[in-house]
Amino acid sequence: MNFISLLSRKAYQETWQNWRLLPHFKLQELNMRGLIYNEKLRDIVLNSFYQCLIKRKQSLKEAGREKVQFSPHYILTIVDDTLLSGHGINELLAEDMSELGVTVIWCKEDANQLPETVVSLVAIPNTTNGQLISDHTVYLAKPFVPYPALPDLAVSLIKLANLTHLEVEKNAVPESLSLLEQYEVKTVEALEIGQRWETAQPNKSIKSLIGWRGKSDDVYWDLHERGHGPHALVGGTTGSGKSEFLTTYLIGLAINFSPEDIGMLIIDWKGGGIANTLDKLPHFMGAITNLDGAGTARALASIKAELDKRQREFARYGVNSINDYMSLYKQRHESKPDVNYPKKPLPHLILVSDEFAELKANVPEFLDELTSVARIGRSLGVHLILATQKPSGVVNDQIEANSRSKIALKMAGVQDSNELLKTPDAAHITNPGRGYLRVGENEVYDLFQSGYAGVPYDPEAENEASKIVLNSQVGVGGLNNNER
Known part of the structure; x- marks a missing residue:
């Protein structure tokens, strides 16, 4: 009561x-x-x-x-x-x-x-x-x-x-949580990834398990436009576990959706940490890092080309959204004579920019392209996640208006927390990987502990704590092998 x-x-x-x-x-x-x-x-x-x-x-x-x-x-x-x-x-x-x-x-x-x-x-x-x-x-x-x-x-x-x-x-929020522990399994095989891929319905939801609000009390993040999407802002100071959270979220998408349903493009201005972890995934479509140099211009052209391509494909098959396109693609084997079916899938593209403030400072022209993504990405199935330590003054109005979801891990101060959540709560977080999910005008407001993917995976070990954790490099390789 x-x-x-x-x-x-x-x-x-x-x-x-x-x-x-x-x-x-x-x-x-x-x-x-x-x-x-x-x-x-x-x-x-x-x-x-x-x-x-x-x-x-x-x-x-x-x-x-x-x-x-x-x-x-x-x-x-x-x-x-x-x-x-x-x-x-x-x-x-x-x-x-x-x-x-x-x-x-x-x-x-x-x-x-x-x-x-x-x-x-x-x-x-x-x-x-x-x-x-x-x-x-x-x-x-x-x-x-x-x-x-x-x-x-x-x-x-x-x-x-x-x-x-x-x-x-x-039922309190757990102090810490491993990636496999949040799925309540001890081995990668127990995740039954193949079955998850077969039963996924990305035209309705692209939710990924991001942690627990209490014991076995799951918190999902769904950037589908019918869920918490289409775009999101993620905040967290140094040591808050921001990159690890994003890694867990993306691995969760890979666990639940096939490469036909989900693709990932990483813009990592910290030297490629997230990209280096996830590059073995079949969902991985590429990375742009601060080490790329001339590659940045090519990446800008690629993002624009992807948006143009999707608009052309929608016009070609007479559809208005990614949901209609993929529904038509998955019906292609029915071969009704009067229907023009797509031959290739267009996965939901998750575009993640870690340390967005650094990217904006060093490559300001990127902001214009990301603003375009925020404005027209909803129907095209392109979802923007911008992560930064200090959100104030970094995100423009158009991106803010289209970002219904906010994730706040530990913030540096009350002002930063208020900027992202409209409450000071995230300034008082002490645990790495702990954060608040806020959607819209407090339609959702959950405190959660996210799973951590960065400790050794050894399902044969006697130590119970090490039985239920997943090293992100080994686990990602395992997912790729299952796909093969």
């Missing part, structure tokens, strides 16, 4: 401030506190809560007659309803929200001001008298004496705040 309360600032300061210590006000699904007493908090918390409820409503619709029980159950207390003004959540408040796992408590000075959705009514004219007028539409008119407020309420709340439920402790 989680609590969300809409209050006036005065009520918060006089009465509710100590309640922030109660763990029930830390919202599990949203990773934020449920005390709302100004417009900024309303925009952050209530927007996220609204998106959560929309997803629950969709799940309820998809379940049909099957009974669905959501967890956690929310107690939404509305003391100051001016904070609801103009908000989309009002359309849900006009309905019965119990099926969505929400109990709403309205607080008004006069019963006539309460909405029609109220089914139970309690009247408390003073601190010594109360009356339960109705309970679930049943009229009772039952008098009672309200419990007095605790004189040492703050002390009681502090004691409650220190209680740790075992299930919560067990």
Whole structure:
């Protein structure tokens, strides 16, 4: 059970401030506190809560007659309803929200001001008298004496705040995680990569497992335009595990999708670290590094040529998007006489730029090409991931507008975290590989620990810790051999 309360600032300061210590006000699904007493908090918390409820409503619709029980159950207390003004959540408040796992408590000075959705009514004219007028539409008119407020309420709340439920402790974000451990297997063979490739549906999703938010509680990142895409920004200071995170993400794509579905082009201005790790993958389409020199101009021409080629191919086969093109390509064996089928696949192209700030400083003309990718890449199946230590002033408005996804590992300071996440949370991360995934206006806001691919892979070893890890070089070679 989680609590969300809409209050006036005065009520918060006089009465509710100590309640922030109660763990029930830390919202599990949203990773934020449920005390709302100004417009900024309303925009952050209530927007996220609204998106959560929309997803629950969709799940309820998809379940049909099957009974669905959501967890956690929310107690939404509305003391100051001016904070609801103009908000989309009002359309849900006009309905019965119990099926969505929400109990709403309205607080008004006069019963006539309460909405029609109220089914139970309690009247408390003073601190010594109360009356339960109705309970679930049943009229009772039952008098009672309200419990007095605790004189040492703050002390009681502090004691409650220190209680740790075992299930919560067990499901905490792991301190560290290996690549294979996050898939809950001990060998590369157990991943059953061939089967994953056969059953993949990249026209619907290109999600990759990036870590856990709790034990066996997976966090996926999906840059499909129907998911978290089409483009993304990744931030992380030195030692945050930014390059390792990108490596894990890309290996995850290779595990789940064939080279017909996914291709990777790496722009690495740190000397080719990510590219050197992934170059044995059949999905690997090339790399541009700061060691290339004259190769940069060729790379710019290649990216432009790829965009032009995709536009020509779409026009040739009468399709408007990568999803339609690949659906037609995969139907080519049906050979209907009146249909012109593509002969070659066009994979989703994941274009990763590590240390984007360095690239922009040294090759400024690259920014124009990447801006073009951000603008027209959505339908063409080209997805841009820009990684940098300090996002401020590096990314232009067009790229920012098309980048719904933000990944923030440990940031150097509160300002950098606010720039990327609109919250200071990433400035307080201490573990390498730990980060926040934020999508849109807090449609998704998850704290996770990403899997690490850089320790020796030895499935025969007796040491349990080394049994479930994967060296990225050896593991990538293994994937390539499976393909062969």
